[in-house]
Amino acid sequence: MIIKLLLSAALAIVAAYAITQRRATRFFHSTLVLLTLVGAYFVWFPEQTTAIANHLGVGRGTDLLLYSWIIISLFLLVSLYLQMRRQLHMITKLARRLSLQSLLGGETGRAEGADRPNESASGTRSSPIDNSPPGHA
Amino acid sequence: MSPSTDTVWIVVAAYNEARVIRSVLADLLELYDHVLVVDDGSQDATAPEARSAGVTVVEHPINLGQGAALQTGIEAALALGADYVVTYDADGQHRPKDVEELVEALVQADVDVALGNRFTGTARNMPRLRKLILMAASVFTELTTGVRISDPHNGLRAFTAGAASRLEIRQNRMAHASEIIAEIGRHDLSYVEVPVEVRYTDYSLEKGQQGLDAINVLMDLITGKINH
Numbered sequence: 001m002i003i004k005l006l007l008s009a010a011l012a013i014v015a016a017y018a019i020t021q022r023r024a025t026r027f028f029h030s031t032l033v034l035l036t037l038v039g040a041y042f043v044w045f046p047e048q049t050t051a052i053a054n055h056l057g058v059g060r061g062t063d064l065l066l067y068s069w070i071i072i073s074l075f076l077l078v079s080l081y082l083q084m085r086r087q088l089h090m091i092t093k094l095a096r097r098l099s100l101q102s103l104l105g106g107e108t109g110r111a112e113g114a115d116r117p118n119e120s121a122s123g124t125r126s127s128p129i130d131n132s133p134p135g136h137a
Numbered sequence: 138m139s140p141s142t143d144t145v146w147i148v149v150a151a152y153n154e155a156r157v158i159r160s161v162l163a164d165l166l167e168l169y170d171h172v173l174v175v176d177d178g179s180q181d182a183t184a185p186e187a188r189s190a191g192v193t194v195v196e197h198p199i200n201l202g203q204g205a206a207l208q209t210g211i212e213a214a215l216a217l218g219a220d221y222v223v224t225y226d227a228d229g230q231h232r233p234k235d236v237e238e239l240v241e242a243l244v245q246a247d248v249d250v251a252l253g254n255r256f257t258g259t260a261r262n263m264p265r266l267r268k269l270i271l272m273a274a275s276v277f278t279e280l281t282t283g284v285r286i287s288d289p290h291n292g293l294r295a296f297t298a299g300a301a302s303r304l305e306i307r308q309n310r311m312a313h314a315s316e317i318i319a320e321i322g323r324h325d326l327s328y329v330e331v332p333v334e335v336r337y338t339d340y341s342l343e344k345g346q347q348g349l350d351a352i353n354v355l356m357d358l359i360t361g362k363i364n365h
Contacts, residue, residue: 092309095198096209099175103195104216 007043011036145240146171146219148210150203151227155181157340161229162190168233173214175206193217204313208306215302222301226292228341235333239295242331249300249326252286253293258332264342274315282319286330290314293333300326 018025018032042049042065049061058064147165151158151174158174165172174187178200187194195213197206207224214222221243223236231253239251260268271290278289294317296304303324308316321328 088309089307091199092201092205095201096205096212098198099195099209100213100216103193103213 004043008040011039011043143220144171144218145169145221145223145236146173146214146217147223147225147236148207148214149174149225149227150177150206150210151175151179151183151187152177152200152203152206153179153181153183154227155179155183155186157229158183158186158227159190161227162187162192165225165233165236166191168237171214171217171219173210173217174227175210175213177201177203177206202309202313203311204306204316205309207313208304211296211301211304211306215298219301220298221295222298223295224292229338230335230341231293232334232336235293235331236295238331238333239293242329243295243297246329247327248329249297250321250328251295252288252328252330253291253333253335254286254288254330255291255333255335256287257330259334260337261334262337263335264337267337278315278318281315282322284318284322286318286328288330289318291333291335293335300324 015033015036018029018036022029042061046061049064051061053059053061053064056064058067147169149158149161149165149172154161162172162174172192174184174192174194176184176187176194176196178197184194184196193213195209197209210224211222221240223239225231225236235253235258239253242248242251255263271288274290275285275287279285292314303326304317304320306313306316306320320326
């Protein structure tokens with residue numbers, strides 16, 4: 001019983017945090033809230049995990065949870081790793097732009113589609129901060 | 138194109154090479170006027186040493202890796218009007234004379250890329266383990282890129298401006314060597330391999346790639362393929 005209360009409290013904190021961060025996180029926050037609700041369901045009705053597990057050919061509910069956790073973690077790891085690589089690429093482009101501007105003064109030579117330098121002076125156009133992923137691979 | 142008036146830019150990527158960079162550059166400057174050093178965020182005096190040798194220097198604000206430094210150098214050289222771009226190591230393993238051999242081969246064979254090959258050329262004092270690793274790398278590169286190069290990790294390479302402008306080196310660190318070969322395959326560039334000399338001095342052996350780097354290179358290439 002105590003564990004159910006502790007887990008429910010933890011899930012409630014995660015859900016509350018996700019909801020308060022909804023502006024910063026697009027739909028990640030709703031996925032997270034959904035997950036906490038699913039988690040809460042299994043906290044209060046753990047027998048259900050066994051029912052579902054048996055249905056899938058797994059002996060115990062906890063085993064099913066373990067398998068699910070492993071799969072989810074792998075997806076998450078790959079996703080995070082790829083994200084890091086994208087960010088490294090962005091940092092590289094940024095550093096390169098700095099280096100080449102120092103050398104060539106304003107002209108950076110190569111146009112890279114979406115990364116083409118803004119040739120008019122910075123004061124003439126205001127560009128909104130763009131968090132969307134780059135247009136090309 | 139007339140070989141005598143075409144501009145050859147030599148790109149030298151350097152990281153913490155303050156000890157030898159001036160003498161390497163002095164040798165190059167005897168034969169060539171246009172040398173560009175990319176200082177990849179060195180903590181030592183590489184940049185000022187290079188400048189005092191009288192060459193053009195581009196500095197990375199942070200250390201990104203040899204692949205990134207070469208890409209920056211190639212873009213800079215093209216912006217500065219290069220007709221040919223040659224990559225050259227900063228540690229004294231290469232000979233300036235071989236730059237001539239490469240450019241000559243580009244013109245004679247009328248190809249996009251000339252790649253230095255130490256196995257048909259000369260490899261002085263090469264450690265046996267290094268040789269084995271390099272030969273394995275050659276096989277691996279062929280399997281992953283479909284292009285058979287005997288010495289894919291040779292830093293001495295020459296490109297026509299057209300070929301260089303199509304290169305997009307996204308591997309910042311040591312996997313860039315295989316990536317360049319992959320790019321040659323991807324853009325269907327014509328190439329020729331040229332015998333060159335590579336000298337292993339105590340200095341360059343200290344700094345050279347360790348065996349474990351091979352694993353990192355493998356990982357980079359696999360995940361690089363996922364990304365593309």
